[in-house]
Amino acid sequence: MAPPGESAVEVADLVRRYGPVTAVNGLSFRAARGAVTAMLGPNGAGKTTTIEICEGFRRAGSGLVRVLGLDPAADGKALKPRVGVMPQSGGVPGTARAGEFLRLIASFHSRPLDPAALLERLGLTGQARTPFRRLSGGQQQRLSLAVALVGRPELVFLDEPTTGLDPQARHSTWELVEELRGAGVSVVLTTHYMEEAERLADHVVIVDHGTVVAQGAPADLAGAERQLRFRARPGLGLDELLSALPLGSAAKESPAGHYLVEGDVRPELLATVTAWCASHGVMAEELRIERRTLEDVFLELTGRELRS
């Protein structure tokens, strides 16, 4: 058992190249024990490569990786019973029947969860005899999750656990992750859904081009700043609106007819915007004040959208 207080995962200056492609480029983060850590970034950011190095499935080029205090490249045997893995590709042979495969994995562990109860919990009881390749995408995801959890791991790696799931299945996966955290399990997941990171993670590591561009608690990353949004007819004269706003404010239209005002959003600023709209015969529809999201943070840091 690793000493209390030690990180579940520690990665420092990790580099991994595939020929000319630098997939991971000096990436560092720590995942605390008993917490949910989310690596958030667009496709190709290097999340899977990083997580697979932590899982011991790929080798680091250089840098330090410690999982539960051990080196996954050298201590795979010691880590295997303590770590659950849900790979992006499912990781279950296509012909394996859901129930049989889960029982087989359970048999490798000394104190497994009851496979039938786990299938029930994940809504897969009706599919227990179905081969993996005949399950729907969402059912395959849930079976992979069951495989990751059946050994009662101390730490689980979930690579894009809800990609492609419908909203209901996504919510039940989120509940399960919350239960794991409640039970003291450390969770490291990757996602390109900012709602997922915001909802689940104690600590978010924002990754782009193989490196960490920001990390922290979701609320700290998004900050206390507010922004004002409204819809109106396209092509409003924003330069003129801007000259009426306090210095340091910003206003933009993107996409057409969707307006965003950023800055020190106080009652006076709201009054200025609505008065300006009124004096120009503009009906500001769906006017709202909201906090920045991780999507906004990502856009600001990288100039690109997460989902791009």
Ligand SMILES: Nc1ncnc2c1ncn2[C@@H]1O[C@H](COP(=O)(O)OP(=O)(O)OP(=O)(O)O)[C@@H](O)[C@H]1O
């Ligand atoms: N085995 C490989 N051989 C060559 N290039 C690879 C290999 N695996 C990944 N890459 C490249 O490394 C980069 C990072 O890929 P990676 O899968 O780690 O990113 P990711 O953030 O997990 O993206 P996704 O969300 O699409 O899985 C990409 O440019 C990818 O094309």
